[in-house]
Amino acid sequence: MNKTKLRKYAALIAKCGINVHKKQDVIIQAELDQPEFVEMLVKECYKAGAKKVWVEWTHQPLSAISTRYCTEKVLGSLEDWQVAKWEWQAETLPCKIYLTSEDPDGLAGIDQKKYAAATAKRSKIIKPIRRKMENKYQWCIAAVPGAAWAKKVFPGVRTSVAVEKLWEAIFTAARITDDPILEWEKHNKDLAKRCEYLNSLGIRQLHYTASNGTNLTVGMIHEATFMAGGEYTQGSNIYFNPNIPTEEVFTTPKRGEAEGMVCSSLPLSYGGQLIDNFWFKFEGGKIVDCGAEQNADMLREMISMDEGAAYLGECALVPYSSPIRKSGILFYNTLFDENAACHLAVGMGFTNVLRDFEKYSDEEAKALGVNDSVIHVDFMIGTKDMSITALCEDGRSVEIFKNGEWAF
Numbered sequence: 573m574n575k576t577k578l579r580k581y582a583a584l585i586a587k588c589g590i591n592v593h594k595k596q597d598v599i600i601q602a603e604l605d606q607p608e609f610v611e612m613l614v615k616e617c618y619k620a621g622a623k624k625v626w627v628e629w630t631h632q633p634l635s636a637i638s639t640r641y642c643t644e645k646v647l648g649s650l651e652d653w654q655v656a657k658w659e660w661q662a663e664t665l666p667c668k669i670y671l672t673s674e675d676p677d678g679l680a681g682i683d684q685k686k687y688a689a690a691t692a693k694r695s696k697i698i699k700p701i702r703r704k705m706e707n708k709y710q711w712c713i714a715a716v717p718g719a720a721w722a723k724k725v726f727p728g729v730r731t732s733v734a735v736e737k738l739w740e741a742i743f744t745a746a747r748i749t750d751d752p753i754l755e756w757e758k759h760n761k762d763l764a765k766r767c768e769y770l771n772s773l774g775i776r777q778l779h780y781t782a783s784n785g786t787n788l789t790v791g792m793i794h795e796a797t798f799m800a801g802g803e804y805t806q807g808s809n810i811y812f813n814p815n816i817p818t819e820e821v822f823t824t825p826k827r828g829e830a831e832g833m834v835c836s837s838l839p840l841s842y843g844g845q846l847i848d849n850f851w852f853k854f855e856g857g858k859i860v861d862c863g864a865e866q867n868a869d870m871l872r873e874m875i876s877m878d879e880g881a882a883y884l885g886e887c888a889l890v891p892y893s894s895p896i897r898k899s900g901i902l903f904y905n906t907l908f909d910e911n912a913a914c915h916l917a918v919g920m921g922f923t924n925v926l927r928d929f930e931k932y933s934d935e936e937a938k939a940l941g942v943n944d945s946v947i948h949v950d951f952m953i954g955t956k957d958m959s960i961t962a963l964c965e966d967g968r969s970v971e972i973f974k975n976g977e978w979a980f
Contacts, residue, residue: 573739577748578609579616581714584752584816586616589712590667591812594621596710597666601628605673605718613669622667632678639682639690647686648693658701665709672713675720676841676904684843684870692877695946703934707924708805710812713907715742724904745817745896745908756813763800766821769980770798770972774965777829778887778972780914782958784835788854790887790916791829793941794965796925798823798889806930819896819911822888824921826941828857830884837913838952839866841904847871850951852918858882859918875918880945886917892956892976906950913954914973919945 592598598617602610614625639647650658661668679687722734729737747755780788800821802813831854839848850864850871859882864871875882890913896903897912921942923929929937938944960973971979 573736577739577743579612580748580752581743581746582609582612582616584746584748584756585613585669585712585714586620586622588753588756589714589813589816590617590669590710591810592617592620592622592667592710593808593810595623596621597664598622598625598669599628599661599666600625600669600671601630602671602716603673603718604629604631606671606716609716610671613671617667617669626666632674636679636682639679639687644686644690644693647690650694650697655697655701658698662701662704665705667709668711670711670713672715672905672907673718673721675718676724677845678720679843680845684845684873687843688873688877692946699946707929708807710805710810712812712814712816714746714816715905715907717742721905725901741899741901741903744899745911747817760801760813763818763821766978766980767798767800770821770962773962773968773970775962775970776965777963778825779961779963780834780953780958781960782835782837782953782955784837784955785851786832786834786953786955786958788830788832788834790884791826791857791941793824793826793926795927795940796823796826797927799922799925803924806924815907817896817908817911819894820888820890820915822886822922822925824923824925824942825884825887826857827880827883827921827938827943828941830854830857834916834953836951836953837955838902838909839904840949840951841906841909842874842949843870845870846904847874854884857884874947874949877919877947878945880943881919881947883918883943883945884916885919885921885943885945885948886915886950888915888917888950889960889973889978890914890954891973891978892954892958909952910950913952914958914960915950915952915954917948917950919943919947919949 617625717735717738719731722738726734726737775792778790802811835851839846848866852859853861923937956976958976962970962972
C-alpha cells in the first residue's frame with residue numbers, strides 16, 4: 573500500500589478527526605489487522621501534541637469465544653477496575669479513536685439472545701458514566717481493512733488484492749487527495765450551508781416516499797437543529813469530525829411522532845450477521861410490526877433491546893449520488909453504507925442537536941422528545957426515486973429531496 577496515502581490518512585484522523593490538542597491524552601481502539609497503520613496513527617497523534625497515546629487491542633474472535641463459554645451474568649458485568657477506567661475517562665476526557673475493521677460475519681453462529689442481553693446489561697452500567705462525557709470530548713470512528721472484511725467486500729480475488737482494493741475504497745471515501753485536510757474543510761463548509769438552510773425552514777415534519785413501499789411521516793423536535801460534518805466540544809469548544817467518512821445531514825426526530833411504513837434499501841450488518849430486505853411499520857412513533865427476508869428474528873431482537881429500541885433516534889439525509897453510492901461498493905459496514913443513502917436509526921437520539929443543549933438535563937431532553945435507549949442502529953432507506961417533503965411550522969410544504977437528490 574502507498575505509504576504516503578497511509579500517512580495522510582493517519583494525519584487526517586489525528587488533526588481533522590479528533591483534532592487532538594497539546595497535552596491531551598488519546599485512546600485508540602483497534603483490531604489486530606493493521607498494526608503498521610496504528611503505529612503511524614500513534615506517531616501523528618504525538619506530532620499533533622498528544623501527551624500520551626494508549627492503544628487498546630481487540631480481537632473479534634475472542635468475543636465469539638467469550639459469548640460461547642461465559643454465562644450471561646458474567647458477560648453482562650464489569651469488574652471494579654473496568655468501571656474505574658470509565659470513571660477516569662469521564663474525569664479526564666481523553667480523545668478516542670475507534671478503528672473499525674471487523675469481519676461482518678465474525679459473530680455469526682453465536683447465541684444472539686445471550687449476546688444482546690449481556691450487551692444491554694453492560695450498557696446500563698456504562699451509560700450513566702458516559703453521560704458525564706457526552707459532547708465534552710473529541711472522538712472519531714474511522715476504518716482500516718481487515719482480511720475477512722476485505723474478502724467479504726471483494727470476493728473472488730486473493731486476500732492481499734482484496735485488502736489493497738479496500739484500502740483504495742477507504743481512501744476515496746475519506747477524501748485522501750493531495751491535501752485531505754483542505755478537502756475536508758470544503759466538505760464541512762458545504763454541509764454547514766445545507767444545515768443552515770434546513771434550520772431556517774422551521775420544519776415540523778418530514779414526509780418520506782419511495783416506490784419500494786416507503787411512506788413515512790416523522791415529527792421533528794421544535795428545539796432541534798440539523799447537524800453535519802464536524803461539531804464542537806462543550807466547554808473547550810474544539811472542532812472535530814466524529815465520522816470519517818461522512819456525507820450525512822442529520823437530526824433527532826421527536827419520539828412518539830412517526831406514522832407509516834419504511835423499507836430498507838441496503839442490507840444491515842448487525843451482531844455479526846446481515847439483515848436484508850426488511851421493513852418497519854410505525855404507529856404512534858413506535859415500531860408495531862416488522863419483517864425481513866433474512867434474519868427477521870434478529871431484527872425483532874434488536875428492536876426489543878429495551879423500551880426505547882422500537883422508537884426513532886435519528887433522521888439523516890444523504891443524496892443518492894454520494895461518493896460512496898457512486899463507488900458501487902457494498903461495504904457491509906454502517907460507517908460507510910449509511911453514507912450511501914438516506915437513513916434512519918432506531919434507539920438513542922442525540923441531545924446535542926438541541927439548541928443550547930447544555931442547559932437541558934437528560935430528563936428535560938426526554939421531555940422535549942429525544943429518545944433514550946442502549947442501542948443506536950442506523951439502517952438505510954434512500955432510493956433513486958426517494959422524495960422527502962418538509963412540512964413547516966408556518967404551513968408551507970418545501971421539497972427537500974427529489975429523485976434521491978437534494979432539491980435545493
